Amino acid sequence: xxxxxxxxxxxxxxxxxxxxxxxxxxxxxxxxxxxxxxxxxxxxxxxxxxxxxxxxxxxxxxxxxxxxxxxxxxxxxxxxxxxxxxxxxxxxxxxxxxxxxxxxxxxxxxxxxxxxxxxxxxxxxxxxxxxxxxxxxxxxxxxxxxxxxxxxxxxxxxxxxxxxxxxxxxxxxxxxxxxxxxxxxxxxxxxxxxxxxxxxxxxxxxxxxxxxxxxxxxxxxxxxxxxxxxxxxxxxxxxxxxxxxxxxxxxxxxxxxxxxxxxxxxxxxxxxxxxxxxxxxxxxxxxxxxxxxxxxxxxxxxxxxxxxxxxxxxxxxxxxxxxxxxxxxxxxxxxxxxxxxxxxxxxxxxxxxxxxxxxxxxxxxxxxxxxxxxxxxxxxxxxxxxxxxxxxxxxxxxxxxxxxxxxxxxxxxxxxxxxxxxxxxxxxxxxxxxxxxxxxxxxxxxxxxxxxxxxxxxxxxxxxxxxxxxxxxxxxxxxxxx
Amino acid sequence: xxxxxxxxxxxxxxxxxxxxxxxxxxxxxxxxxxxxxxxxxxxxxxxxxxxxxxxxxxxxxxxxxxxxxxxxxxxxxxxxxxxxxxxxxxxxxxxxxxxxxxxxxxxxxxxxxxxxxxxxxxxxxxxxxxxxxxxxxxxxxxxxxxxxxxxxxxxxxxxxxxxxxxxxxxxxxxxxxxxxxxxxxxxxxxxxxxxxxxxxxxxxxxxxxxxxxxxxxxxxxxxxxxxxxxxxxxxxxxxxxxxxxxxxxxxxxxxxxxxxxxxxxxxxxxxxxxxxxxxxxxxxxxxxxxxxxxxxxxxxxxxxxxxxxxxxxxxxxxxxxxxxxxxxxxxxxxxxxxxxxxxxx
Numbered sequence: 001x002x003x004x005x006x007x008x009x010x011x012x013x014x015x016x017x018x019x020x021x022x023x024x025x026x027x028x029x030x031x032x033x034x035x036x037x038x039x040x041x042x043x044x045x046x047x048x049x050x051x052x053x054x055x056x057x058x059x060x061x062x063x064x065x066x067x068x069x070x071x072x073x074x075x076x077x078x079x080x081x082x083x084x085x086x087x088x089x090x091x092x093x094x095x096x097x098x099x100x101x102x103x104x105x106x107x108x109x110x111x112x113x114x115x116x117x118x119x120x121x122x123x124x125x126x127x128x129x130x131x132x133x134x135x136x137x138x139x140x141x142x143x144x145x146x147x148x149x150x151x152x153x154x155x156x157x158x159x160x161x162x163x164x165x166x167x168x169x170x171x172x173x174x175x176x177x178x179x180x181x182x183x184x185x186x187x188x189x190x191x192x193x194x195x196x197x198x199x200x201x202x203x204x205x206x207x208x209x210x211x212x213x214x215x216x217x218x219x220x221x222x223x224x225x226x227x228x229x230x231x232x233x234x235x236x237x238x239x240x241x242x243x244x245x246x247x248x249x250x251x252x253x254x255x256x257x258x259x260x261x262x263x264x265x266x267x268x269x270x271x272x273x274x275x276x277x278x279x280x281x282x283x284x285x286x287x288x289x290x291x292x293x294x295x296x297x298x299x300x301x302x303x304x305x306x307x308x309x310x311x312x313x314x315x316x317x318x319x320x321x322x323x324x325x326x327x328x329x330x331x332x333x334x335x336x337x338x339x340x341x342x343x344x345x346x347x348x349x350x351x352x353x354x355x356x357x358x359x360x361x362x363x364x365x366x367x368x369x370x371x372x373x374x375x376x377x378x379x380x381x382x383x384x385x386x387x388x389x390x391x392x393x394x395x396x397x398x399x400x401x402x403x404x405x406x407x408x409x410x411x412x413x414x415x416x417x418x419x420x421x422x423x424x425x426x427x428x429x430x431x432x433x434x435x436x437x438x439x440x441x442x443x444x445x446x447x448x449x450x451x452x453x454x455x456x457x458x459x460x461x462x463x464x465x466x467x468x469x470x471x472x473x474x475x476x477x478x479x480x481x482x
Numbered sequence: 483x484x485x486x487x488x489x490x491x492x493x494x495x496x497x498x499x500x501x502x503x504x505x506x507x508x509x510x511x512x513x514x515x516x517x518x519x520x521x522x523x524x525x526x527x528x529x530x531x532x533x534x535x536x537x538x539x540x541x542x543x544x545x546x547x548x549x550x551x552x553x554x555x556x557x558x559x560x561x562x563x564x565x566x567x568x569x570x571x572x573x574x575x576x577x578x579x580x581x582x583x584x585x586x587x588x589x590x591x592x593x594x595x596x597x598x599x600x601x602x603x604x605x606x607x608x609x610x611x612x613x614x615x616x617x618x619x620x621x622x623x624x625x626x627x628x629x630x631x632x633x634x635x636x637x638x639x640x641x642x643x644x645x646x647x648x649x650x651x652x653x654x655x656x657x658x659x660x661x662x663x664x665x666x667x668x669x670x671x672x673x674x675x676x677x678x679x680x681x682x683x684x685x686x687x688x689x690x691x692x693x694x695x696x697x698x699x700x701x702x703x704x705x706x707x708x709x710x711x712x713x714x715x716x717x718x719x720x721x722x723x724x725x726x727x728x729x730x731x732x733x734x735x736x737x738x739x740x741x742x743x744x745x746x747x748x749x750x751x752x753x754x755x756x757x758x759x760x761x762x763x764x765x766x767x768x769x770x771x772x773x774x775x776x777x778x779x780x781x782x783x784x785x786x787x788x789x790x791x792x793x794x795x796x797x798x799x800x801x802x803x804x805x806x807x808x809x810x811x812x813x814x815x816x817x818x819x820x821x822x823x824x825x826x827x
Contacts, residue, residue, distance in 0.1 A: 093487070167493075240823060253824035326485050331493040338484035360493045364553060367599030369499060371766040372717065372773075380823045383771060403822040411491035418497045419599075425489045 009379040010233040010241070011412050013332070015206070016358075017170040020291040020298040025178045027302050028288070029315050034076050034101040034306030035343035036062070037089040041135040042142045043069030048099060054081045059282055060110035062099055065130075071143045072133035074282040075101060076304035078108040090328045090335060090342045098343070101306065115277040118192070125193040125277075132276030133283040138237075138266030139329070141347050144273070148193055150256070151263050156194045159246060159257075160187050160201040162210065162267040163230050163237035166330030168358075169350040171287040172267050174300040176203065176210035179271055180217035186270035187225045189277050194263055199225035201267070202242055204232040234332065235410045239264050241379050253406050254438070268349075288344060290316045294323035294353030303344050309351055310340035323353035331358065332411040366419035374413035374423065380406045384413040384423050391430040399434045400441070407431075499598070503558025505715050509706035510565060510761065516702040517569065520627040520695035524573025524642045528580050529565060531646075535584040536564035543593035559598055563587050566606035566762060570754060570801075571613070572624045574642060574660075576649035579620055583609040603808045604768045611801045622797070626662040627695025631686045635660050665693025665752050666797040669744055678741040683748075692751035700756040707760025716764045719776035724759035725750060727784020735792070749788065753798035758783065762800065768808045775811075775818035782807045 039045040046063035056062060056075040063073035082102045086095035112131075116124040130145025138161060160183065164172040176183055183201065191199050203211045211227055218224035230236045230245050240251045242264065249260050257264050268286060275281045284305055291298035296317025303312060309326075313319065327334040328342075328351055340351075352358065374384035382403050390398040404427060413423045517525050540560040544551045567584050587609030592601045614621050626634040637660060644652050651657060663671065665688060672682030682688075691697040710716045728749050735743035749755060754762070763769065763783050770779040783803045790799025821827060 244823070250824045253822060255824065323485065325488070325492060327490075327492060329490075332491045334490055334492065336485065336487045336490075336492065338487055354492065358493070360496060361488070362494050363498055366499045366553070366557065367597070369502075369559075369599050369766050370769070370771065371502070372771065372776075373497075373714075375772070375820070376717070381820055382822060383820065386771060402819070403825070406822055406824060414491050415494050416497065417494070418499050418502050420494065420498065422489065424491065428489075 009377045009381065009412060010235060011377055011415060012232075013167050013234045015232070016168045016291070017164075017173060020168075020170045020289050020300060021173055021177075023297065023299045025174050025287065025300045025302060028304070028307060028312050030077060030103065030304060031307050031311050032103050033082070033308075034079075034103065034304065035087050035089070035308070036073055036076070036099045036101060036306040037087070037091060037343065037345050038063055038073065038097045038099065039091060040073075040089070040141065040305075040345035040347065041071040042140060043067065043071070043146070045097065046070055046073050048084050050081045050084075050099065052081050052083050055079070055104075056081060056101070057108040057110040059112065059280075059284060061131075061133075061282075062101075065143070069143055069146050071135050071145075072131060072282070073099070074133050074284050075110070076284040076306050077101065077103045078106045079104040088338075088342055089345060090337050090348065091345060112280050112282070114280070122193050122195055125189070129193065129273055129277065131282075132272070134269060134272050134276060135283070135346055136266055137268035137272060137286060137346060137349070138239075139333075139347060139349065144265070144269060147258075147263065147265075148190075150258055151194050152258055152261050154195060154197075155261050156196040157247065157262050158187065158191055158194055158196040158199040158225070159243065159262060159264045160199065160225065160267055160270050161237055161239065161242055161264055162201055162203040162207070162214075163242055164207070165204060165232070165234045165237040166332050166334075167234070168291050168330045168352045169289055170291070171289045171300055171349050173207055173210050174289070175268055175271055175287050176207070177213050180210075180213035181220070182271045182274045183214060183267055184217045184221055184224055185278060186272070186274035188221065188223060189273055190263075190265065190270060191223075191225070196263070200246055201225050201227050202230050202237075202246060203227065204236060205229040206232045234412070235379055235408070238379060238408050238410060240408065253403065283346065286344075286346065286348070288312060288348050289350040290353075291350065292323060292327075292353035293355040293357050294319050294321050296320045303348075305344055305346060307344045308341055309337075309344060309348075312344070312351065313340055313353065319353060321355050324356055324359055325352075325354045327352040327354055332415070333409065362414070362420040362422060365421055368419055368421060371418060373416040373418065377412040377416050379410060379412065380408055382407060384427075388421060388423055388426060391426045394430075394433075396433050396437045399430055400437055404430060404434050405438060499557045499559070502715055503562055505713060506562055506710065506761065507558065507565065509710045509715075510569075510703075512702040512706050513569070513699055513757070514565075516699045517573075520629070520699065521573045521625050522628065522637055522642060523639055524625070524646060525568060527577075527643060527646050528568040528571055528573060528575065531577055531580045532564035532568040532584045533561060535581045536560040536588050539585045539588040540593075543589055543597070547593065547597065549597065554598060557598060560588055560592075562761075563592070563606045563609070566757070567609050569757065570606070570610050572621065574623065574625060574645040574651075575620055576645075577647050578649070579613055579617060583613040586612050599767055601767050602811070604762060604765045604804050606765075607762060607801045607804045607808075611805060614796070614801060622664075622667065623657060623661050624664050625660055627687070627693075629689075629694045632662070632694065662687055664797060665696055665748075666791060668693075669748075670791075670797050673742060679744060680741065683744075692748045696753070697751040700751040703756035703760060707756065710760065716760065717773070717776070719773050720764050720769060720780040721759040723777045723780025724763050724784040725755070727781040727786075728755055728788050729784075731785060731788045743792065749791070753791075754800045755787075758787070758800045758804065762804055763807075768804075768811065770811050770814045770818065772815070772818045772820045774820065775814045778814050778818065779807050779811065782810065 044066040050062045058078045060075045082100040087098040088095045126148045134144040136142045288303045587605040591605035591608035595601045729746035732746040732749040736745040786803035787799040
């Protein structure tokens with residue numbers, strides 16, 4: 001049991017999880033048409049490997065990674081590629097390129113080459129994991145292979161993040177309760193790939209069933225990870241906060257967990273690794289929580305990627321009441337989507353059909369009264385009131401110095417602000433300019449070194465030219481003398 | 483029908499500037515009741531005048547500045563400025579005193595700098611300081627507290643209102659008969675006259691903790707302040723630091739020379755000590771930003787107030803102490819930026 005002493009801030013929020021965890025996990029209905037977005041991961045969009053009219057099998061690769069930070073995409077069902085065209089997805093307001101696949105009902109499976117054996121080189125295992133299209137399912141969607149490639153060579157501490165802290169979302173809780181063995185197996189596979197020294201699985205202290213299930217599954221294995229509970233504060237499951245709570249060390253500002261020897265993976269990502277390495281199924285489905293006061297029977301559904309969200313809502317009994325918002329994610333950081341026709345992507349952990357009872361929109365905005373409630377709750381120890389002042393004045397230098405880039409956009413400051421200022425939105429808008437500034441600042445020594453090297457090279461070339469000219473002249477004079 | 487795609491968070495706590503201000507006003511009610519108990523109904527007239535002036539000045543300023551009148555007029559901040567000024571003024575102060583002080587506070591100390599959230603100085607203290615410097619006599623005419631031991635003259639409602647609105651006492655009363663020095667004032671003049679502290683404090687105006695009447699008003703303010711702390715409307719750093727800034731030097735000087743320097747308890751329950759700690763210094767707009775900064779800010783206020791009271795020219799130095807520390811806030815903020823997660827310093 002850990003305490004909140006290594007970090008501070010955060011909020012104790014109502015979780016609203018019970019209503020969706022009351023029912024057991026079940027499979028979502030399989031739709032007739034899948035819309036698979038090519039950009040449903042961090043980094044560059046995947047490149048299609050198929051063309052309209054191609055027949056594909058379930059699990060077959062249909063798009064390959066483009067560059068070192070990208071991911072594979074696989075067919076969620078056997079069928080025929082209908083088209084490759086722009087479609088609206090939850091990932092952005094503008095339509096993006098998607099592969100539209102029509103289900104032919106044949107249920108043919110693709111045979112992948114098997115995973116490297118237990119005794120094989122860890123690098124081979126890391127490469128294999130990438131080919132399964134595995135990305136971070138906690139929300140960042142960072143390609144797992146790239147994360148593993150950057151991990152330190154030794155003394156790695158693997159943290160499996162099951163601390164699902166945002167209200168309404170219960171997909172990770174459900175996964176741990178019902179598929180605990182998959183989580184333990186995946187953690188062990190990743191430990192092998194990373195040659196990890198320690199492995200910890202973190203759950204929140206109010207997730208009793210999940211913790212019990214994990215402990216029971218861990219008993220079956222000889223090399224199992226340690227199960228640790230963390231306080232159920234929001235955002236205890238934020239990567240940086242979780243690492244500080246579990247290890248007492250902080251991820252350096254501007255750095256990554258690997259800088260302090262930690263690799264953090266969401267529990268869903270870990271289970272996906274098991275399904276790929278142990279069972280040969282690449283990432284083509286995930287658990288999605290369908291919940292909110294606007295849903296008849298909230299539940300967790302195991303869903304194939306590319307399924308339209310309204311298929312899932314219908315499977316939960318449809319709407320109980322007209323929702324005011326459809327939120328992909330939770331109520332603190334989730335994105336409001338315009339309608340439920342959008343397809344499920346790798347990052348769709350939850351859809352909340354929120355009625356007025358579930359929402360508390362901000363009131364009219366007043367000027368900041370400098371009360372400091374925001375800095376009390378900031379888990380990154382920032383001064384949001386100062387950041388807001390600088391953001392309004394567009395003082396990029398000060399925003400950088402006061403840590404705007406360290407903001408994790410958790411929304412705690414917005415939540416408590418008596419002046420109802422949309423702080424997170426202001427910070428999000430200001431971040432690109434500050435990032436540009438930070439990059440320029442970091443490049444400054446490099447730019448100076450480049451400049452000096454060029455100056456030195458030009459001087460050297462000039463000297464060589466003069467020397468050559470002098471040599472030619474003296475040779476000519478010598479010849480003339482003779 | 484497409485649903486709105488508003489940005490997160492989609493749930494915020496049901497908080498507002500108005501709610502914060504209303505709770506602060508509620509917290510002042512016990513103190514106001516005590517005030518009426520000991521000093522009569524004069525304060526009610528002062529409050530009425532102050533509130534009326536504050537709201538009308540605010541209205542004029544908002545119209546001149548082309549701001550949303552309804553939103554800002556109902557936020558409650560002008561009310562708090564009015565109440566604090568009214569509480570700091572003697573109950574029988576002439577009407578033009580409270581009106582000019584409040585108008586000055588709202589128009590110049592608040593709106594001239596940009597209105598809510600932009601005032602570098604505490605508006606109530608600016609208003610009070612202007613009055614103190616300009617009209618010292620009227621500001622030190624405090625009534626004798628209504629305590630049996632002091633046998634005060636009974637002032638009727640008509641007498642009080644006459645004094646306030648005409649600016650003079652009714653002919654059958656004299657100022658000397660109805661007023662007494664405040665405890666802080668009495669200590670000061672006693673020491674100047676050569677009496678020891680013990681001799682001065684033997685006078686009937688001194689009670690258990692501090693001055694009669696005053697001590698209970700301060701206790702009521704303390705109760706209101708603790709309630710605000712529990713509700714998390716204010717944070718502990720400023721009140722604790724202000725009280726420490728007063729109490730520590732008082733205790734030290736009292737230990738060094740008990741005959742000349744009153745102790746911590748006297749200072750904490752006299753004058754506007756508690757009011758300053760919990761309601762005046764805690765004005766968030768003019769205070770320091772970080773927790774550490776607030777400790778420095780609060781301690782500075784307490785210390786300067788003690789220095790003014792003991793060696794300066796005024797019996798209660800709260801207003802000037804607050805204003806001086808308001809000046810220092812940008813400097814304090816510059817040097818007390820808290821450490822960010824993941825950074826060494």
